[in-house]
Amino acid sequence: MTVTVRPARPADAEALGRMGAALVRQHHGFDAARFMLPDDVEAGYRWWLGKELKAKEAVVLVAERDGEVIGYAYGRVEERDWNALRDRCGGLHDIWVEEAARCTGAGTLLIEELMRRFAALGVPRVILMSASKNEAAQRFFTRHGWRPTMVEMTREVPD
Known part of the structure; x- marks a missing residue:
């Protein structure tokens, strides 16, 4: 059972919506006050990633095994951001692999193909954020060459 990676297509919308929703639910479970959980998160992700499929500076990939989509990665080129003190880079926003896969x-x-595509888009580095409670993801990213550079902190505004 060989895993292959390819650019996502509109026909992948259902799988992308399902997996994106799983990612949102995971993050919401980490910290419900910080991470959103819209009513129809599957539809929202189908819309968002479907729109991003058409963007020339976005990369949406799927992993397949035996013709079944088992994972996806999504990133986009981010321009210089003075607020974030960041030059133009690739932003890895989502990666998800179904638990059974x-x-x-x-x-x-997925991440190696994403890196190749970002290189072709001319970005010098790829930046990502990981939920602080998602230690497994942080270990995965560290094994693949990412290093910690920022810590996001959240505080609710009192009533």
């Missing part, structure tokens, strides 16, 4: 190399294949 984890430890198959799908995640590694």
Whole structure:
């Protein structure tokens, strides 16, 4: 059962919506006050990633095994941001591999292809954020060459 990675297509919308919603629910479970959980998160993700498929500075990839989509990665070129003290870069915004397909190399294949595509878009580095409670993701990213550079902190405004 070989895993392959390819650019996402409009026909992948259902799988992208399902997996994107799973990612949102995971983050909401980490910190419900910080991470949103819209009513129809699947539809929202289908819309968002469907729109991003058409953007020339966005990269949306899927991992397949035996014709079934088992994971995806989404990133986009981010321009210089004086507020974030960041030059133009690639932003890795999402990566998800279905639980039954984890430890198959799908995640590694997704990020390596994403890095190749960002290189072709001329960005010098790829930046990502990881939920502080998602230690497994942080270990995965560290194994693949990312290093910590910022810590986001959240505080609710009192009533």
